[in-house]
Amino acid sequence: MNYEVVIGLEVHAQMLTGTKIFCGCSTQFGSEPNTQTCEVCIGMPGVLPVLNRKALEFAIRTGLAMNCTISPYSRFARKNYFYPDLPKGYQISQYEHPICEHGHVEIMVDGVLKRIGITRIHMEEDAGKNIHEGGGNYSFVDLNRTGVPLMEIVSEPDIRSPREASEYMKKLRAILRYLGVCDGNMEQGSLRCDANVSIRPAGQKEFGTRAEVKNINSFRFVEKALEYEIKRQVRVLQEGGKVIQETRLWDSAKGITESMRSKEEAHDYRYFPEPDLVPIMADERWISEIRAGLPELPDARRGRFVSEYGLPEYDADLLTSEKAVAEWFEEAVKSGGQPKTVSNWMMGELMRLLNEENKQIDECLLRPARLAGMLLLIEKGTISGKIAKTVFEEMYRTGKDAGEIVREKGLLQISDESAIEKAVDEIIAKHPGEADRYRAGDEKLLGFFVGQVMKTMKGKANPQVLNGMLKKKLSQ
Ligand SMILES: [Zn+2]
Numbered sequence: 001m002n003y004e005v006v007i008g009l010e011v012h013a014q015m016l017t018g019t020k021i022f023c024g025c026s027t028q029f030g031s032e033p034n035t036q037t038c039e040v041c042i043g044m045p046g047v048l049p050v051l052n053r054k055a056l057e058f059a060i061r062t063g064l065a066m067n068c069t070i071s072p073y074s075r076f077a078r079k080n081y082f083y084p085d086l087p088k089g090y091q092i093s094q095y096e097h098p099i100c101e102h103g104h105v106e107i108m109v110d111g112v113l114k115r116i117g118i119t120r121i122h123m124e125e126d127a128g129k130n131i132h133e134g135g136g137n138y139s140f141v142d143l144n145r146t147g148v149p150l151m152e153i154v155s156e157p158d159i160r161s162p163r164e165a166s167e168y169m170k171k172l173r174a175i176l177r178y179l180g181v182c183d184g185n186m187e188q189g190s191l192r193c194d195a196n197v198s199i200r201p202a203g204q205k206e207f208g209t210r211a212e213v214k215n216i217n218s219f220r221f222v223e224k225a226l227e228y229e230i231k232r233q234v235r236v237l238q239e240g241g242k243v244i245q246e247t248r249l250w251d252s253a254k255g256i257t258e259s260m261r262s263k264e265e266a267h268d269y270r271y272f273p274e275p276d277l278v279p280i281m282a283d284e285r286w287i288s289e290i291r292a293g294l295p296e297l298p299d300a301r302r303g304r305f306v307s308e309y310g311l312p313e314y315d316a317d318l319l320t321s322e323k324a325v326a327e328w329f330e331e332a333v334k335s336g337g338q339p340k341t342v343s344n345w346m347m348g349e350l351m352r353l354l355n356e357e358n359k360q361i362d363e364c365l366l367r368p369a370r371l372a373g374m375l376l377l378i379e380k381g382t383i384s385g386k387i388a389k390t391v392f393e394e395m396y397r398t399g400k401d402a403g404e405i406v407r408e409k410g411l412l413q414i415s416d417e418s419a420i421e422k423a424v425d426e427i428i429a430k431h432p433g434e435a436d437r438y439r440a441g442d443e444k445l446l447g448f449f450v451g452q453v454m455k456t457m458k459g460k461a462n463p464q465v466l467n468g469m470l471k472k473k474l475s476q
Pocket residue numbers: 020023024025036037038039040041042147
């Protein structure tokens with residue numbers, strides 16, 4: 001039987017506010033445990049929370065960027081549950097009246113655009129962290145994270161494959177980073193994802209029973225966890241069993257999902273309106289101001305890269321996925337680089353080197369203008385395309401100018417006919433058999449001769465001059 005996969009994602013994004021959502025404590029990552037806490041965030045009696053205006057602004061900014069309606073009336077609710085890292089015994093979240101609703105984002109999978117609906121975006125506070133150390137005898141609680149402002153972005157069940165899920169995650173991350181509302185750092189947990197997964201026989205209208213997979217903290221794991229979970233559900237159904245509604249934990253070391261608990265229903269949390277906070281009635285004028293201040297977003301930029309620079313969709317999509325990458329590209333083009341050539345070098349050599357060192361583009365020494373400078377040297381015939389790879393890598397490592405590297409390393413391209421002729425004569429004399437076969441019609445051997453001459457000339461021969469010379473000499 002053919003099954004259709006139905007996935008919805010709940011993404012938690014930590015907002016870059018500097019202070020917590022209901023108090024003035026710092027949100028800095030990695031501080032000594034329990035040094036960033038106060039009476040409000042550790043839930044002392046008799047204190048009152050006050051909403052961080054910046055957090056509200058960031059949520060609205062995100063909602064507008066994701067094509068949501070901003071609710072004229074919104075309020076917080078208490079989500080009740082008991083856990084040692086939740087000092088109040090409830091989490092302040094939003095339930096019936098989230099700040100943003102009915103949005104969407106577009107993703108591109110294999111060159112095809114697809115729209116994924118956003119059900120809602122709501123604000124909430126993060127919980128603390130339990131640390132299980134001390135040989136099993138003790139557990140510790142760190143409340144630095146308690147009250148850190150989060151947005152929960154809930155998608156419609158529009159996602160149909162693990163690949164679409166990871167593309168959707170990437171798009172959310174890109175938008176959040178373009179907006180400057182979240183750093184998108186998945187390793188530090190600033191961006192986390194829970195996935196609701198179900199399968200149904202192809203053509204069936206009703207959704208199958210879904211399982212929620214928690215603890216997914218990288219794009220790679222989004223795909224792996226979902227692939228595993230889908231296979232597991234197919235197997236359960238094929239063996240005549242039933243998928244049960246439950247929460248499962250993704251174990252990235254074992255590469256499996258494991259049952260954690262039966263899934264809570266909303267009523268298990270006994271939601272009720274938070275009496276300590278007034279409802280939010282976001283001012284129309286303020287919303288318009290926020291809208292006017294939105295930056296150019298990834299989709300708009302992708303469109304512009306296609307129309308303004310004539311780039312293929314694929315290049316434009318890749319180059320606009322990170323704001324810093326897009327800006328790097330535009331600066332290289334402004335410095336005189338031909339757009340498609342700049343794109344090729346960035347998507348090829350630059351990304352390869354960055355990936356090797358697991359670095360971001362703004363961490364590398366190579367500046368965009370230097371790439372443009374090197375491309376000019378290739379255009380003028382000062383260096384060959386082959387040598388350019390060496391020069392590029394050296395620029396990447398040292399940040400130096402291409403011209404300087406060429407001079408220092410003696411990499412100038414040799415166009416001087418007499419020098420090339422000498423090398424060509426030597427190689428032909430060394431390989432009389434191949435020369436005869438070429439003359440007898442085996443033209444593929446030209447490549448062999450080019451390679452041999454390039455080897456003796458350390459790749460510096462001007463390819464056009466060399467090709468011409470070889471053809472001339474071999475036909476004699
Ligand atoms: Zn506090």
